[in-house]
Amino acid sequence: MTTDVLVVHGGSPLRGQIRVRGAKNLVSKAMVAALLGDSPSRLYDVPAIRDVEIVRGLLELHGVRVSDGEEHGELVFDPANVERANVDEINVHAGSSRIPILFCGPLLHKLGHAFIPDLGGCNIGGRPIDFHLQALREMGAVVDKTPSGLDITAPNGLQGTKFELPYPSVGATEQVLLAAVRAHGVTELRNAAVEPEIMDLIAILQKMGAIINVHTDRVIEIEGVDRLRGYTHRPIPDRIEAASWAAAALATGGDVYVQGARQAEMMTFLNLYTKVGGAFDIDDSPTGGIRFWHPGGELKAVLLETDVHPGFMTDWQQPMVVALTQARGLSIVHETVYERRLGYTDALNQMGATIQTYRECLGGTPCRFGRRNFTHSAVIAGPSKLLAHDVVIPDLRAGFSHLIAALAAEGTSRVYGVELIRRGYEDFEAKLAALGASVEKG
Known part of the structure; x- marks a missing residue:
């Protein structure tokens, strides 16, 4: 059991204002993209999170000089x-992040060689790199597996190709983009992911001189170019962190203004937030954000099905489920992206929630897991009175959900393993203090 502990005195609503910076799922990829340029790049609004530290360290190991700007x-x-x-x-860095796999394309273009260590990340289900490696092989890469990782070369350089992903994987789409922008010829990627973070990465690559066309039906066409320049970019805000604080406001009966949050990337989340009974107000000014609050009265049970964009984001599911424990009736959750993402509900049940998980698909969204013996659906009966309990965080998003539950519960909880939350939430302890939460290090 880890010694990184947060003592949470729950039962009080969160009230106040916090700010979100650039999206974790974009910033780290933008940092890797800087490798492709032949001049310096400048990235703003970078959050001070563990994943950024890891990528910065990897870039510096490869000779990239990384410095702090004036802002x-x-x-x-x-x-x-x-x-x-x-x-x-x-x-x-082996086991600490999954970002290293995205170094393949840039390093192959720059050096003709890439070494990728064993990969880590959250244990939420299979996230195989098979799609990544197959795409690289189709482009002419040679992949040799060694005891310590993957040794990848491109004897004749990377070549444009036609490739269709079996599933619209965000990571594999990023892999193809970062590899194809300087490959010889045209690459056509079918069944690509089209998340806002993907579109923002494409915007960065276009600033660098890449030629990328996004067609209908998840088709992306990349025309390889001989050289790329550096970029200057301010990333989209972190829609996962924004939704996490929104769910915390709802679960605790609070009122939280999330500066930096934007409506465009959160429309699907906002629809469900309204159905549950939450309220929000959007400030479109340059320094604006979204205010999220519990308007009083009972929350309503809903059907929540995760899906790839533009569906309900899988990373929104866990924080939202904590709020659903306070909704009257039976809420149904169908997780279609990661097969092991419902393991965190055991801790919620220990705190007084009534959540039953199932192997069957409890929803109409097409799903890969229905006949594969994974507990990937859940029924939540509410409202449930949450009581304090000691919990151990298993992964990043589950960790924030456990933290929300501890904040909503009556009594004092000890939350172990909060260092995992620092992978994706900047300065979250100071933000909790700004919202009036009673927390302290254990």
Whole structure:
């Protein structure tokens, strides 16, 4: 059991204002994209989270000079002296992040070689890199598996190809984009992911000189170019963090203004938020955001089915389920993206929630898991009175959900493993304090 503990005195509504910075799921990929340029890149609104530290370390190992800019959260990347990194030093990062796999394309273009350590990340179900490797092989890469990781070369450079993803994987789509922008010829990617973070990465690559066409029906066409320049970019805000604080406001009966949150990337979430009984108000000014609050009265049970964009984001599911424990009636959750994402509900049940998980598909959204013996659906009976309980965080998003539950519960909980939350939530303890939460380090 980890010693990184947060003591949470729950039962009080969260009230106040916090700010979200650039999206975790975009910023780290934008940092990798800087490797492709032949001049420096500048990225604003970078959150101070563990994933950013990991990618910064990997870039510096490969000779990229990373420096802090004048503005808080600004990073500058100078790729003038990219070099092969020491395998042992790279392996220091093995198991700490899944981002290293996205270094393949840029390093193959720059050096003709890439070494990728064993990958980690949250244990929420199968996220195989098979799609990544198959796409690279189709483009001419040679992948050799070694005891410590993957050794990848491209003897004749990367070539444009036609490739269809079996599933619209965000990571594999990013892999193809980062590899194809400087490949010889045209790459056509079918069944691509089209999440807002993907579109923002495409915007960055276009600023660098890439030629990328996004067609209908999840088709992306990339015309390879000989060189790319650096970029200057301010990323989209983190819609996952914004939704997490919105769910916390609802679960605790609070009122939270999330500066930086934007309606465009959160429309599907806002629809469900309204159906449950939450209220929000959008401020479209340049320094605006979204105010989320519990308007009083009973929350209503809903059907929640996750899906790839533009569906309800899988990362929104866990925080929202905590709020659904306070809704009257039977809410149904059908997780279609990650097969093991409902394991966190055991801790909620220990706190007084009534959640039953099922192997069957409890919803109409097409799903890969219905006949594969995974508990990927849930029924939540509410409202339930949550009581304090000690919990151990298993992964990033489950961790924030456990934290929300502890904040909503009566009594004092000890939350173990909060370092996992720091992977994706900047300075969350200070934000909790700003919202009036009674928390302290254990």
